[in-house]
Amino acid sequence: MIDLRSxxxxxxxxxxxxxxxxxxxxxxxxxxxxxxxxxxxRVAELLGHEAAVFLPTATMANQVALKLHGRPGDxxxxxxxxxxxxxxxxxxxAHAGLMTRGLPGVGGRITVEQxxxxxxPSMKGADQRVAAVSLENTHxxxxxxxxxxxxxxxxxxxxxxLGLAAHLDGARVLNAAVAQGVTPATxxxxxDTATLCLSKGLGCPLGALLxxxxxxxxxxxxxxxxxxxxxxxxxxVAAAGIxxxxxxxxxxxxxxxxxxxxxxxxxxxxxxxxLEQVETNFVQLDIAPLGLARDEALARLREAGVGxxxxxxxxxxxxxTHLGIxxxxxxxxxxxxxxxxxxxxxxx
Ligand SMILES: Cc1ncc(COP(=O)(O)O)c(C=O)c1O
Numbered sequence: 198m199i200d201l202r203s204x205x206x207x208x209x210x211x212x213x214x215x216x217x218x219x220x221x222x223x224x225x226x227x228x229x230x231x232x233x234x235x236x237x238x239r240v241a242e243l244l245g246h247e248a249a250v251f252l253p254t255a256t257m258a259n260q261v262a263l264k265l266h267g268r269p270g271d272x273x274x275x276x277x278x279x280x281x282x283x284x285x286x287x288x289x290x291a292h293a294g295l296m297t298r299g300l301p302g303v304g305g306r307i308t309v310e311q312x313x314x315x316x317x318p319s320m321k322g323a324d325q326r327v328a329a330v331s332l333e334n335t336h337x338x339x340x341x342x343x344x345x346x347x348x349x350x351x352x353x354x355x356x357x358x359l360g361l362a363a364h365l366d367g368a369r370v371l372n373a374a375v376a377q378g379v380t381p382a383t384x385x386x387x388x389d390t391a392t393l394c395l396s397k398g399l400g401c402p403l404g405a406l407l408x409x410x411x412x413x414x415x416x417x418x419x420x421x422x423x424x425x426x427x428x429x430x431x432x433x434v435a436a437a438g439i440x441x442x443x444x445x446x447x448x449x450x451x452x453x454x455x456x457x458x459x460x461x462x463x464x465x466x467x468x469x470x471x472l473e474q475v476e477t478n479f480v481q482l483d484i485a486p487l488g489l490a491r492d493e494a495l496a497r498l499r500e501a502g503v504g505x506x507x508x509x510x511x512x513x514x515x516x517x518t519h520l521g522i523x524x525x526x527x528x529x530x531x532x533x534x535x536x537x538x539x540x541x542x543x544x545x
Contacts, residue, residue, distance in 0.1 A: 199502060213441070217433055246408035279331065307352065
């Protein structure tokens with residue numbers, strides 16, 4: 198199957214497996230694993246922060262960050278379809294005691310005005326406050342959309358002026374940086390904390406990092422222990438991360454080019470794909486005009502040999518390019534998908 202369901206389906210390459218096999222390891226929980234320490238150092242530098250801490254998943258990195266930024270009863274602002282609100286099982290409330298306020302966004306982005314309005318002092322007085330805002334870049338549920346730098350900068354600056362902490366769910370921030378041709382630090386250093394995921398476009402089996410100031414990351418260590426995320430010979434996994442940083446970052450541009458090429462071909466075949474929205478490695482396909490139910494469409498595609506996945510939007514399917522997808526895969530998918538969905542239908 199040409200598996201375009203997600204960039205999380207990648208498996209380690211032979212070279213990554215060799216790096217894993219050669220890893221020098223130690224007790225990570227005692228901060229004695231040299232490979233983990235090196236990965237943390239490199240990611241802190243890459244994201245423009247003083248320090249970083251290695252964690253098993255990006256979900257845990259986000260959840261640790263939220264615990265640093267608020268007390269129970271405080272409010273967290275985020276775009277309503279963001280990962281922290283939709284897919285993390287209410288962790289913001291369960292772990293940090295935060296009340297979450299999901300704001301309607303455009304392309305996964307919220308505005309300065311929304312942050313200002315929502316942060317107005319509450320009727321309960323100073324004790325109940327909006328403590329933090331979390332932004333997602335690239336934005337998963339918006340189809341891998343990228344925040345324009347000036348908009349991002351304005352929202353973060355406004356949050357800081359209002360006394361809010363700003364967290365970046367940058368699980369795919371390297372996709373954003375590559376798409377914009379800027380350093381990852383240009384995006385991530387504006388935030389108090391930033392999550393980076395290793396197991397998506399970077400192709401690692403697992404792992405994520407949370408970056409921030411030395412003080413915040415020291416506090417994050419306590420939360421990491423509390424979550425049960427302090428590990429032992431984790432250098433086995435961190436070695437994959439170092440390999441990915443050295444070999445799998447620039448190539449994200451290939452994933453983006455393949456997504457554009459797939460989107461172009463599907464659009465040319467008459468399928469409803471909005472080319473303007475293809476900014477990174479996601480292609481969104483709206484099946485509403487095809488008169489097909491979502492599950493039926495996905496089943497037909499699977500049978501024909503192409504894996505797509507559903508999204509939060511009931512009629513929208515997505516295809517995600519990644520390390521395991523070649524130019525030939527894209528060419529074949531571009532033939533198979535329109536046939537399986539019964540189109541040469543005109544759009545509309
Ligand atoms: C934007 C974003 N943040 C965080 C995560 C969480 O990653 P994980 O499932 O590895 O915890 C994901 C996963 O898809 C994501 O898309």
